[in-house]
Amino acid sequence: MNINTPVTRRSAALGMLGLMGAAALAGCSNDSAGNGSTTQGGSASYKIGVLQLTEHTALDAANQGFVKALDDSGIDYEIEQQNAQNDQSACQTIAQTLVNDGCDLILAIATPAAQAVAGVTSDIPIIGTAITDFAESGLVDSNDEPGGNLTGTSDMNPVSDQMDLLQQLLPDAQTVGLLYCTAEANSVIQIEMAEEALDGLGIAHERYTVSSSNEIQQVVESMVGDVDAVYTPTDNTIAAGMTTVAMVANENGLPTICGEVGMVENGGLASVSINYEELGYRAGEMAVEILTEGADPATMAIETMSVDECDLVYNQETADELGVDVSALADEGGQDVSAA
Template structure:
């Protein structure tokens, strides 16, 4: 009898040890992040890269303790809507939306899953949060509001004889409409005449830019996703006709624009990644997380010297020194 009790005790101990080993080796729960990027272009790609790097530096590695489901709508709003639904149904713990159209798609798809947005000009103005200072919902993130007035001022410095400019943007993107209004106001303040040059989609770009040749002295293109992805077409026509294009961000300058004074999208994405880390750790929630911006000192001047030489623009010494 005593022997049976000893054997039973040993069996229980062995089973308990097995259970403990099982618990100790059980794979840690993986935090799932869905990503809805509206289109492929340098600024949005850099935002995503910065986001992932911020997670990595905090110890969150895709395929290890987090799983990232990256989706790209390739500039198509219905596709962005479909992706949003897919990410919501995929039981993601957090969704990152890159650019305003994708942010609106995801925000319409769920009021429960935390959403972080980036590369969105005015989240409140686009109906994504109650206010940028106090979102009060499941959406927060970072804004890419650029120093529009300083960008328009670049035109007066690089093209001092300019009298009339065109503001080139997509009328279907609320973020671009907001920037266009700011640009028109800034142009008036600086003594420039400004006209709107809108496109409905990328197919309109060539015809609209061609129509500006000989009618305006420069083009201003804000951080518009349609124009950014179609920048090679804009540059091809504008540069052939010595028509300077001042851009909203540096990726557009790399694609053939003349210059910009704007934000670094990698840093913006990195800032969004830091917000994600706080959410993963349970240190913050979107409803109490204000929309964040890069500091003014992080704005960067970029000039495409090759384009300047091609179209006969002399860079002022005050800009060369920067």
Template sequence: MKNLLKCGLALAAAFSLAACSGGGQSEDTTKIGIIQLAEHPALDQAYEGFMDGLKEAGYTEENTTFDYQNASNDQSNCATIVDKFVNDGDDLIYAIATPSAQTAAKKTSDIPIIVNAVTDPAASGIVKDNEEPGGNVTGVSDLTPVEKQIELLTQIVPDAKKVAVMYCSSEDNSKIQAEMAEKALDAAGLEWQEATVADSSSIQQVTESLIGKVDAIYIPTDNLLAEGMSAVAQVSNANGIPCIVGESGMVENGGLATYGIDYHKLGEMAAKQAVEILKDGKSPAEMPIEYLDPEDCVLTINKSAAEELGITIPDDLAAKAEMVETAA
């Protein structure tokens, strides 16, 4: 009888504890779903900056559930991930890169969405207008200083006459930047040709097709090529074709140089927007897409790539550049 009484008391205590703990989560816990298209330095920094910014604002693992998911550059994965966020009733979705953001915007019109690493949200169909989004989506743009990057190409490769504009044909953000680059090349009096890739398996073949046909390659902030930058550089650098690229992570993986934006800072900006929505009750519809100040762009040059290409960096550029070497 005593044993039965002890068992009964133990069960009662257990049920009481479970009721108090709410299954380990408080009803006040904020749920944030994070979808990152692929793993490469720029997108990683956009994620890390967002997390650092939220932590500074008081959103930690103790009071917030962070559901981080990587889509491995697969559109079908994007849909599955966002469906999970919607079914889980997340309070906010942070979508990193254009395909992730497009999927999130199509899947829910109720959950607030913050986007990052999207060149032009309006042109990509994610918001109605970059100044007045008008829906449940806002965020930050990673529009790079394309004209300044083309100017950099002419400074480092002054004898270049023809340039390949290389990008993934299925990425809207890349198409936008490619058009900007082509206009800048026209203005600089340079010939250009497009070199598009469809998937990672075609990167080496497309790069090899440019040997002997172009004097340089320009690559925007393209997610597929950012992941596969080392494959491009392995061919281009060995054959004397310098690559001017969209962001510093691509320089670290073999590109020659860039005037690039700080994706960690973009992540911090996105976190500030998230706090304004979650804490202050602001509506994404009335929050303009934000941009990084051009003065915050950084000149990055790959020293080892320059040596392999036999290029001497002008002293004025070398003096103000952040010099890196190709990642092992």
């Protein structure tokens, strides 16, 4: 695999976001969207709202990357951070509040958050991030020409490379359990990609689904004895409950190939992972273009990361517990994230 050496280990200290650079946690209070306000020195000051679906390492890292890009740009801004705690009704309420408050721009982290914001405004610019496929999710007309007030950065996974990684580490695996939440449309897209890749490798597969985090332990337990390994994509519900997945899977000798690095840090075996901090940083750069240069989201293509920009990661502690040899990954420049 031609994967770059991992960039930097992302921090999970979301509570520090308000202390970064010029950001000050405050409500969005402009009279109209997109105009900013004027500071005493005559420069523009922007009100930015953030709606994050839930808390887990990947989404937190995207949030941090976005804030870092704003800080690096030197713009003056105030930011309001809101987290829906994976509650759809909370997404709707927060989205409406941010719109009513007249933000100049809103960042939506994860598909349900973006859908909620897009459903209540066609005027305020929206940047989405940690979204697998904007077009398939109904957020834009097309990924090349969004056509509305929403654009952003996609976390479309290198699923085929992840399946190659599974075969490399687990050459004797005959059946793979595909674990995801049925409420997440982007997970279905990735699962279909995984099934196609596994078919090409001659490896059998079976879907195992949850509708909420409460079902994770029972569903993973149901895999024991029926599959040789587990694959889970960048699914927010599974990512938030990854410690439960790892507890059951690892105790029963089931290696888990994951969609992203945070899931590996929390007990998964390995991944070819999007760098979510970089993903959020690019979303922040797009936001700055919109706010300061008048860029139009309708004509800003959705940005994606190539597999060469992804991180090869593994968890040595998990590998030791499972008896899986991951030394080849270290030789390829992979990063052990077990101490993260």
